[in-house]
Amino acid sequence: MSIEITKNGFYIDGTSLLTNSGTIDYWRYKPEIWPLLLDRAIELGIKSIKINIPWNIHEIEYDTFDFGENKPSNNVRKFIDLCEHKKLSVVLGVGPCIGSELNYYGLPERIFDDSKILMRTSDDTPSIVFSPPKYFPAPSYVSEEFLFEVERFYKAISKQAGDLQYPDGPIVAVHIDDNISFFSRFSQFEVDYSSPSVSLYHRYLKSKYDGDVDLLNNTYSTEYVSFDNIIPPKDFSANKTIDLAYYFDWCEYREFYIYYSLSKLSSLLKHNGIDKIPFIHNFNLNNQSVPFHIPMSEKAVDVQSVDINYSRDEYEKLKIDVRMSAGSSRISYINNLTSGSSVWDRPIFFNDFKFASLAILMNGAKSINYHMLSDRDRWFGAPVSFSSSKNDNSFNFLKKLSRFRSENIFNEYKISSDILLLRVRDYERLENLSNIVNPIPSFLFKNIPSDWLSKCNSISGLSDDIPSTYGKQWRAFLMGFSQAGFHVSLSDSDIDIHDIEKFRVVIAPSFDFMNMGLQKKLLVYALKGGVLVLGPRIPFMNEHFNKESKFTTHTLEPVTREKKISVGGMVFEHADLFEAKRPFLQEAGKTCAYATPAEKGTIIHLGFVFQDYKKLERSPGLANIMKRIAAVAGLTAQYPVSDPLVETALFENGLNKIIFIANPCPESKNVTIHLKENESLSNVFSKELIAGPNVELNLSEFCIEIFHIY
């Protein structure tokens, strides 16, 4: 047996799996209805069923589990057998938390009585999870007592379903927990300050500094006698660069905490015989990059998936999360694409589901799990009703979409993308450290960019207010390239060099410092022939804020800095001016950006801060800058559209081409798309043929159309 995970999908013995799956909460239905629900799933083109096993439903008293002996609907084995009978594979969600609108996310209430299990806040209180209809204290995933309890549950699951792992049964993957990330407490200084967590923090530092506390003292400029004396930070009060290492280590630790929790849970499963199939975990990114770390998580599990739970007016957020998944993960797996609506959240309706289903494909998703496939307690609007009838709109749409994906073998199409925009972890950590709304979770500030919530004292040694600058610089690139007609891939800056080298242009917003690993990776990329875009500053310090740079020999020192300058009708802030041989942007003799050769490649240094682009607004000047950057790499927009707010994404498989055209705006648009000579479009659903090369389309509000290009 061979299990292979590629950018295109999961393959077991060469068969593609998990491309199209859906969640059914077996325990919430009478067993008589199970076959009807599964038949509906098959009708929808679903190939795999994800089932979450709820701990607090099966554990009826301490160490006693009901798997159907008392309540027939708890007979998970019977449900899995039924899936196998109907030739559906199964993804086993094993918790310990499964969410699913269950009280306590599926955890048994009794565990909250043990204080050694609970997470602690920086104010030394439990960390309450505000999830109706019962708020509860969050457990600490590094507590040995908690992991001991989890193992008892895992043993019970293994006894029930361990022998049903592929190839002996239909279970092809295991899904661990639900979004391990401090129960969405993203602020750095909220949790986890429990004793086991602090102890793990000390061990982490000890390992990082090779057990040498003097090395840490040199870095922090402190005089600790032992690692155990270090008190974790509870607020951000750095004034100078040397203060930052202490805080950055805490950020790193919190990312490690998630990795450690996942590793522990994976080990427990393997130790109890669930060891033959891939492990999956999900993040609900919500556009945050820290404490999430997809490449690191994929050292603990095989695939780090993401959840998508956005309404259609949140396209920009959806786009960022899906592209981050596509760019940073082994495969872009959307674990929970919300199909239907939770009664506890703002509602997601059919039009939102339809738009999101197409938008995730357009942005690179390959495997999709629809959450939920059928209505149930505390969930409505799924494609299948509680009584197994069809909810016509979403049922028919999903069936049509599944057919399109399957008939065209869409997973084998590759998105045409030559430009990569990195999310630079160094700066995103600093932005997160400076989050001013702590301890209120920043996701409550709906549609507010995270940098708006950041504010810190000026840090001597840094020439920019990075927390409030990085985000707007990053957004400008994303928006500018999009309006210039280019698809921009996104990824974590910690991805492998080989993944970076696939792109012809790589953009890394940069400031006075950058970790040496990334500096080296980026320079090698440029030297090998890539076009590297840096700025507003060229890093001259490493992550320890010592003077060290890979770029200084290839870049220019600024002559002066101006608070504001105007170039080509655009206003740039905090602009460095250069005496450059190859000016890239200049006006009235003032050069604020230049290009410089780096062996086979080029470095473009934009020495200024863009204005803040907050929402969908046309900016021809910005798009023009991005077009010029692309031109340095010999790139032009392949299928330009008359309206820059309309996005396209081209997918290719050999000579076959599919194009997605999206109108993410709340008003309809008449646009012209320019095809190549002799090309025409054919709508993949209606089959309508439209002759090129200049095709006029009427796009209704929040709509995505898909065409074959012939």
Next chain:
Amino acid sequence: MISSDILIQEINPGHFNFAYSKMLDMSGLKDFSYLYIIFENNTLVHVFHSQKGPLNNFIFKGPLKLDAIALNEEVDFVICVDKNAIRRFTSDIQSKIYAHQSFSDQLNIISACFKKENNNGIYIYPDPLSKIPKLPDYSLNLLNILIPPSFFVSLVIMENGIIHSSALIKFKDKEIEFLSTTDSIMPIELNSSDDSANIDVINKAIIRKFGNITAGIYLDRAGLDHVLSDKYPVSSLADLVRSKWAFIKPFPSRLRLIFAISEICRF
């Protein structure tokens, strides 16, 4: 309040959306804009506008005259918080909430913690507590006596002979333990021209599926808007029933009594 074992199923998305939109409309939270001001020791730490972003030239004179700030900055809400008060507030809540408490108790704790900080570290304009409809104590006491702890009520909004929106709600020990919509009684056939017959059909279907209902309230959208916008919603519903703009069937004697009292002392 809702029970921690609440069962919520067969919810019609359209009916849910209607209820959700009504709630947003009533609370003023639909597409609202706000200014968020954070201060510490009476000094401004940060301020941002929910649509415009951080404001660089904002002059902070303490958490005063928020109404004028709202007007000046063209926002629906101004949220002005002392950084330490937020921390106190969240810490206070988290040290008092336990898993074994009922949801009502947990919400009461949050409410008490908020009241402690409201206008004493957390300043919001307009005051969110003023949005919560407040019945006079005597009417609350009266309703407490007259409303049984456990009952099953259906609320159906009819529009041109079809069901526009609905809610089927079962209370047990004063907590909602079951919530559904008329999707759970489908299929039924309604006669578009005869409201009375339609009510019978719906009631019969509810009884067949769930057993007896205590009261079935039937009105149209305009009627619902009338009730929700009235300062005295119970009296307003009673008026609608008397004028045959709304129908209640079955119409229990306790509800008749409440309506009779509501004619004298409005609530």
